[in-house]
Amino acid sequence: xxxxxxxxxxxxxxxxxxxxxxxxxxxxxxxxxxxxxxxxxxxxxxxxxxxxxxxxxxxxxxxxxxxxxxxxxxxxxxxxxxxxxxxxxxxxxxxxxxxxxxxxxxxxxxxxxxxxxxxxxxxxxxxxxxxxxxxxxxxxxxxxxxxxxxxxxxxxxxxxxxxxxxxxxxxxxxxxxxxxxxxxxxxxxxxxxxxxxxxxxxxxxxxxxxxxxxxxxxxxxxxxxxxxxxxxxxxxxxxxxxxxxxxx
Amino acid sequence: xxxxxxxxxxxxxxxxxxxxxxxxxxxxxxxxxxxxxxxxxxxxxxxxxxxxxxxxxxxxxxxxxxxxxxxxxxxxxxxxxxxxxxxxxxxxxxxxxxxxxxxxxxxxxxxxxxxxxxxxxxxxxxxxxxxxxxxxxxxxxxxxxxxxxxxxxxxxxxxxxxxxxxxxxxxxxxxxxxxxxxxxxxxxxxxxxxxxxxxxxxxxxxxxxxxxxxxxxxxxxxxxxxxxxxxxxxxxxxxxxxxxxxxx
Amino acid sequence: xxxxxxxxxxxxxxxxxxxxxxxxxxxxxxxxxxxxxxxxxxxxxxxxxxxxxxxxxxxxxxxxxxxxxxxxxxxxxxxxxxxxxxxxxxxxxxxxxxxxxxxxxxxxxxxxxxxxxxxxxxxxxxxxxxxxxxxxxxxxxxxxxxxxxxxxxxxxxxxxxxxxxxxxxxxxxxxxxxxxxxxxxxxxxxxxxxxxxxxxxxxxxxxxxxxxxxxxxxxxxxxxxxxxxxxxxxxxxxxxxxxxxxxx
Amino acid sequence: xxxxxxxxxxxxxxxxxxxxxxxxxxxxxxxxxxxxxxxxxxxxxxxxxxxxxxxxxxxxxxxxxxxxxxxxxxxxxxxxxxxxxxxxxxxxxxxxxxxxxxxxxxxxxxxxxxxxxxxxxxxxxxxxxxxxxxxxxxxxxxxxxxxxxxxxxxxxxxxxxxxxxxxxxxxxxxxxxxxxxxxxxxxxxxxxxxxxxxxxxxxxxxxxxxxxxxxxxxxxxxxxxxxxxxxxxxxxxxxxxxxxxxxx
Numbered sequence: 001x002x003x004x005x006x007x008x009x010x011x012x013x014x015x016x017x018x019x020x021x022x023x024x025x026x027x028x029x030x031x032x033x034x035x036x037x038x039x040x041x042x043x044x045x046x047x048x049x050x051x052x053x054x055x056x057x058x059x060x061x062x063x064x065x066x067x068x069x070x071x072x073x074x075x076x077x078x079x080x081x082x083x084x085x086x087x088x089x090x091x092x093x094x095x096x097x098x099x100x101x102x103x104x105x106x107x108x109x110x111x112x113x114x115x116x117x118x119x120x121x122x123x124x125x126x127x128x129x130x131x132x133x134x135x136x137x138x139x140x141x142x143x144x145x146x147x148x149x150x151x152x153x154x155x156x157x158x159x160x161x162x163x164x165x166x167x168x169x170x171x172x173x174x175x176x177x178x179x180x181x182x183x184x185x186x187x188x189x190x191x192x193x194x195x196x197x198x199x200x201x202x203x204x205x206x207x208x209x210x211x212x213x214x215x216x217x218x219x220x221x222x223x224x225x226x227x228x229x230x231x232x233x234x235x236x237x238x239x240x241x242x243x244x245x246x247x248x
Numbered sequence: 249x250x251x252x253x254x255x256x257x258x259x260x261x262x263x264x265x266x267x268x269x270x271x272x273x274x275x276x277x278x279x280x281x282x283x284x285x286x287x288x289x290x291x292x293x294x295x296x297x298x299x300x301x302x303x304x305x306x307x308x309x310x311x312x313x314x315x316x317x318x319x320x321x322x323x324x325x326x327x328x329x330x331x332x333x334x335x336x337x338x339x340x341x342x343x344x345x346x347x348x349x350x351x352x353x354x355x356x357x358x359x360x361x362x363x364x365x366x367x368x369x370x371x372x373x374x375x376x377x378x379x380x381x382x383x384x385x386x387x388x389x390x391x392x393x394x395x396x397x398x399x400x401x402x403x404x405x406x407x408x409x410x411x412x413x414x415x416x417x418x419x420x421x422x423x424x425x426x427x428x429x430x431x432x433x434x435x436x437x438x439x440x441x442x443x444x445x446x447x448x449x450x451x452x453x454x455x456x457x458x459x460x461x462x463x464x465x466x467x468x469x470x471x472x473x474x475x476x477x478x479x480x481x482x483x484x485x486x487x488x489x490x491x492x493x494x495x496x
Numbered sequence: 497x498x499x500x501x502x503x504x505x506x507x508x509x510x511x512x513x514x515x516x517x518x519x520x521x522x523x524x525x526x527x528x529x530x531x532x533x534x535x536x537x538x539x540x541x542x543x544x545x546x547x548x549x550x551x552x553x554x555x556x557x558x559x560x561x562x563x564x565x566x567x568x569x570x571x572x573x574x575x576x577x578x579x580x581x582x583x584x585x586x587x588x589x590x591x592x593x594x595x596x597x598x599x600x601x602x603x604x605x606x607x608x609x610x611x612x613x614x615x616x617x618x619x620x621x622x623x624x625x626x627x628x629x630x631x632x633x634x635x636x637x638x639x640x641x642x643x644x645x646x647x648x649x650x651x652x653x654x655x656x657x658x659x660x661x662x663x664x665x666x667x668x669x670x671x672x673x674x675x676x677x678x679x680x681x682x683x684x685x686x687x688x689x690x691x692x693x694x695x696x697x698x699x700x701x702x703x704x705x706x707x708x709x710x711x712x713x714x715x716x717x718x719x720x721x722x723x724x725x726x727x728x729x730x731x732x733x734x735x736x737x738x739x740x741x742x743x744x
Numbered sequence: 745x746x747x748x749x750x751x752x753x754x755x756x757x758x759x760x761x762x763x764x765x766x767x768x769x770x771x772x773x774x775x776x777x778x779x780x781x782x783x784x785x786x787x788x789x790x791x792x793x794x795x796x797x798x799x800x801x802x803x804x805x806x807x808x809x810x811x812x813x814x815x816x817x818x819x820x821x822x823x824x825x826x827x828x829x830x831x832x833x834x835x836x837x838x839x840x841x842x843x844x845x846x847x848x849x850x851x852x853x854x855x856x857x858x859x860x861x862x863x864x865x866x867x868x869x870x871x872x873x874x875x876x877x878x879x880x881x882x883x884x885x886x887x888x889x890x891x892x893x894x895x896x897x898x899x900x901x902x903x904x905x906x907x908x909x910x911x912x913x914x915x916x917x918x919x920x921x922x923x924x925x926x927x928x929x930x931x932x933x934x935x936x937x938x939x940x941x942x943x944x945x946x947x948x949x950x951x952x953x954x955x956x957x958x959x960x961x962x963x964x965x966x967x968x969x970x971x972x973x974x975x976x977x978x979x980x981x982x983x984x985x986x987x988x989x990x991x992x
Contacts, residue, residue, distance in 0.1 A: 109942070154424075159407050159902060159903050159904045160657075161903075162411035162414050162659070162906070163659055166908040176898075183902065184930065188935035188938045190432055191687065191935045192936075194436045194437055195440035195443045196946055198360065198443075199943055200946060202448060220468060220469070221963075223476075228967075231971060231975065232974070395666070395669075399669055403657065406677070407657075408656075408676050408905075410907070411906070435683065438684040439684035443687065443688035445688075446608065446691075474724065478724070478727040647917055651924070655903050656904075657907070660907050660910040682928065683928055683931060683932065687932035690932045690936035694853070694939075695944075698852055698944060716965070719968040719972075
């Protein structure tokens with residue numbers, strides 16, 4: 001079996017597993033199970049994590065140029081290794097986003113709008129879970145419920161930044177750094193997509209006047225065709241473009 | 249009667265009704281009428297809401313492909329159903345915005361500027377009303393007057409976010425989420441329109457040098473015309489482009 | 497004398513007067529003169545204001561189509577009328593900005609960079625003066641020195657919005673509204689100018705390959721010239737493009 | 745020796761020296777050495793500063809047009825003179841950024857991404873050091889550790905602005921002004937690069953239809969070539985393009 005086949009087989013199972021992983025993670029944080037339940041959640045997540053690690057190992061083993069594959073999949077390595085740190089487990093969801101790549105029939109701007117919308121929803125959800133997990137029981141913390149965590153995440157990602165809730169732990173701040181950068185990216189992508197759309201709409205009318213199309217060039221060729229035929233009638237013989245190309 | 253005719257007949261009355269609706273809503277929130285006055289305001293708004301619901305029902309009944317119409321008018325459904333939740337009544341104003349679509353004579357960028365300016369004013373006004381209604385009597389609330397509400401709405405929509413006033417109720421936060429997203433859209437649209445304008449202005453000079461126009465192609469055709477006439481004088485006969493097209 | 501001549505004569509004196517006006521205004525706010533000094537400053541500003549009002553009246557009197565001129569100079573009217581409200585006096589500085597229009601030799605992007613930089617400096621200076629004037633002695637105010645005012649103005653116009661200083665008076669909030677909108681415009685203009693520059697740079701290389709220039713079309717014309725001469729040698733006569741145009 | 749040679753020789757040593765300078769500066773601020781260690785750090789930094797000043801003097805001495813060179817290197821002058829003010833020493837790092845210019849093989853957008861990423865990391869690091877140095881022992885200061893300083897710098901440069909930490913000293917505010925402007929530039933560059941990318945991707949498909957390439961013009965020329973050859977066969981002689989150019 002080669003790498004392509006392995007990727008094709010494992011793609012959907014791994015996406016489903018990522019979503020399940022986040023489901024268990026969310027349940028563990030929001031329901032705060034104790035005793036055997038908590039232990040079960042931990043166990044299930046560890047098993048899932050082992051599956052992800054296994055996929056990474058098998059993939060690199062199947063890759064023909066292992067060093068090349070390693071260099072181009074540093075991000076996958078991070079997604080496998082970083083979840084050892086508990087609040088970074090949410091990074092697993094990024095694998096789920098890959099499923100969106102399958103929307104190949106859409107126009108680019110439609111794809112971007114879908115990507116931004118789904119990334120925003122996922123970021124808001126997992127960002128809130130992560131910050132709640134990191135902050136909840138820290139002394140002096142302001143983020144103590146999922147409602148507060150969602151509010152803080154939204155306020156951060158849109159760069160509004162009221163400051164009524166702010167993280168106090170080192171992990172909470174790391175999550176904030178990621179969300180702020182995501183916010184810059186969000187504003188940038190929204191603006192850029194709008195700009196591209198407006199530039200296109202405005203140029204459309206103008207383009208009709210100034211850009212000459214292949215059709216117009218075709219008309220010039222037809223004219224030359226007529227002239228050649230007339231010359232052939234005089235000459236009685238024909239020199240083809242192949243002849244010209246050969247003689248060069 | 250078909251759907252097009254119904255839409256044409258109802259368009260202006262519904263727009264006027266939307267504005268009236270917001271007027272009554274604003275009066276109810278700002279003047280805080282009691283007793284029979286408050287009851288009257290509620291009654292008038294309920295009647296208006298029934299008219300909007302009726303329009304939705306008639307529209308879907310007249311639509312030839314009901315399922316298609318339903319899918320493309322989910323937003324209209326939201327505007328009809330959501331105002332049952334009191335502070336979301338302001339969504340009715342969105343129908344009034346449709347009237348702006350009628351400015352068909354303007355250039356695209358002019359339209360966008362007008363749209364952004366009027367959306368901003370409407371959002372500031374109805375956002376302030378909604379947050380005032382949601383927060384005013386909540387324990388621990390900071391937004392207690394229309395002045396404070398307008399200030400908070402402005403600070404939120406521009407993503408400045410001082411944090412001197414912040415919503416404390418769930419409904420206030422929902423309104424804030426909408427305003428923050430609107431703010432991202434506002435910044436994006438302003439930037440994109442400016443970018444489109446600058447790109448156009450800069451390209452204008454350059455375009456004069458590098459883009460060849462239809463006029464120039466026309467000149468090439470005229471030259472070919474002369475050559476053909478000269479050949480005709482030699483040949484004494486004429487092959488037309490139609491001949492060439494036919495023989496292909 | 498017509499309007500054009502009047503504008504040409506008064507342009508520089510009015511610009512100088514605007515700058516002087518802001519100078520006196522700044523001195524009055526920062527030095528807080530008392531007694532005869534304060535009275536003198538008020539008197540000088542009132543005289544200057546009368547000159548601006550006179551210019552408006554003379555301009556409209558000289559305009560051939562008064563209603564047209566009125567509609568296109570609503571902003572000038574605002575600049576004349578609004579300074580009656582004390583902190584809005586700073587609006588006078590906007591006239592001074594007109595002098596920047598004279599930089600006609602520069603490329604568009606260079607002009608925009610200069611405009612943004614000078615507008616930013618002016619907005620920061622006059623915004624700080626205005627908010628200091630409005631807030632300084634208000635009960636519960638946090639902006640009490642020019643340093644604080646400048647800090648608050650900067651934090652507001654960049655949409656950072658810490659919230660350590662916030663206006664508490666109605667006039668302070670009006671100034672804040674203007675600065676926030678200016679901030680959106682500032683971010684938008686910076687981004688749009690950068691976008692235009694990057695789009696241009698990236699397109700430059702590509703353009704060399706795909707866009708055909710006037711020079712290339714000229715070469716096609718030269719080729720046709722040669723063919724025509726050859727045909728003339730056969731025919732012994734010449735049909736000119738004028739002939740073709742005439743016969744059409 | 746001329747200026748070009750001097751610049752080539754000194755470029756890498758000066759870049760290394762800049763990095764070392766920041767290293768010593770960071771060590772002095774973070775480790776807060778006392779006695780002989782602090783004195784040594786100060787001494788080493790003063791020696792380094794003297795080297796930078798010497799480079800400036802030698803460069804201007806070697807410049808053929810000294811006034812021109814002076815006008816175009818005002819920024820270099822600032823980088824040499826300003827570090828006399830202690831927290832502005834960090835400006836030295838800007839010289840280190842010059843090394844990035846050497847990435848000449850990359851495409852423009854790749855370069856911009858690399859530039860933005862490295863500028864962001866450097867700004868976060870040196871901004872945090874500078875604000876920590878300025879604020880740490882000020883009465884009423886909130887920024888007291890490197891962690892807090894980094895947090896504040898990040899919150900400022902992304903224009904989130906929670907306001908949980910704010911500078912209280914004049915120098916702290918000056919650093920904040922620079923970071924806020926850098927933030928506007930950061931958002932602008934990210935957005936502009938994305939916009940350029942999207943505009944390009946969207947235009948690519950369209951371009952294939954409407955833009956005519958040099959190849960197509962070449963085909964027209966080949967056609968004219970054939971026609972000329974045919975005419976030559978009739979005429980028995982050849983008029984070249986040089987002839988046409990000469991006769992004009």
